[in-house]
Amino acid sequence: MTINIALTKGRTEKMVLPLLKRAGMNIEPILNKGRRLIFNDDPNYHVILAKGPDVLTYLNGGAMDVGIVGSDILVEQRNPQYDMLDLNTGRCHFVLASTKDFDPGLARRKIIATKYPQITQDYFNTIGEDVEIIKIEGSVELAPLVGLADAIVDIVETGDTLRENHLQVYAELMPVSTHLVVNKLALKQKQGEIKQLLLQLQQAMQEAAL
Ligand SMILES: Nc1ncnc2c1ncn2[C@@H]1O[C@H](COP(=O)(O)OP(=O)(O)OP(=O)(O)O)[C@@H](O)[C@H]1O
Numbered sequence: 001m002t003i004n005i006a007l008t009k010g011r012t013e014k015m016v017l018p019l020l021k022r023a024g025m026n027i028e029p030i031l032n033k034g035r036r037l038i039f040n041d042d043p044n045y046h047v048i049l050a051k052g053p054d055v056l057t058y059l060n061g062g063a064m065d066v067g068i069v070g071s072d073i074l075v076e077q078r079n080p081q082y083d084m085l086d087l088n089t090g091r092c093h094f095v096l097a098s099t100k101d102f103d104p105g106l107a108r109r110k111i112i113a114t115k116y117p118q119i120t121q122d123y124f125n126t127i128g129e130d131v132e133i134i135k136i137e138g139s140v141e142l143a144p145l146v147g148l149a150d151a152i153v154d155i156v157e158t159g160d161t162l163r164e165n166h167l168q169v170y171a172e173l174m175p176v177s178t179h180l181v182v183n184k185l186a187l188k189q190k191q192g193e194i195k196q197l198l199l200q201l202q203q204a205m206q207e208a209a210l
Pocket residue numbers: 008009010011012052069070071072073090091092138155156157158176177178
């Protein structure tokens with residue numbers, strides 16, 4: 001049976017494709033995709049390219065069997081499917097960051113800007129602090145610089161974006177990496193095929209580490 005895979009397009013796609021190739025998938029059509037979004041060339045694997053948050057929507061709706069998506073999105077959306085494998089790519093982490101003059105002990109209720117309101121709420125619940133959260137869609141680093149927020153919760157990889165915008169880290173939250181998730185029903189119906197894919201990916205990861 002064909003496995004239907006929803007792959008997060010953009011950054012995740014670029015990082016994961018070499019691993020999928022190593023695992024035996026023909027990634028040429030995706031590399032030369034133009035504006036195509038569906039790849040049915042291989043009878044074993046059909047691949048769609050979607051935005052990260054939508055990858056889970058396709059899985060939850062039963063339209064896709066397998067999703068390849070960042071753990072940031074899995075945590076933010078409270079992923080109800082099976083988280084089967086950490087693909088060990090897309091490694092970065094969440095931080096609380098702000099300008100150098102930010103006072104973490106500020107007496108009033110802080111305003112925090114983020115693309116990830118749930119993760120931010122969870123963090124401040126854990127440390128027992130009540131904050132106002134403003135949802136931002138991108139370039140979150142702008143918010144404390146222009147006075148929209150006191151601080152941000154965002155992803156950091158190299159730290160270049162923080163550095164070049166004169167922001168600093170005040171707390172490290174949690175690590176992030178790309179994961180493979182499987183729709184619960186699909187795992188029952190296509191158990192053999194999905195286990196085989198997991199095995200191939202694990203082997204490919206081991207080879208890549210050598
Ligand atoms: N700086 C980073 N370094 C490594 N991985 C990252 C970084 N930023 C985000 N990621 C991971 O890559 C996934 C996709 O990144 P992101 O949401 O930035 O999309 P994108 O491909 O840049 O496209 P767009 O910003 O247009 O939505 C995230 O869900 C996260 O898991």
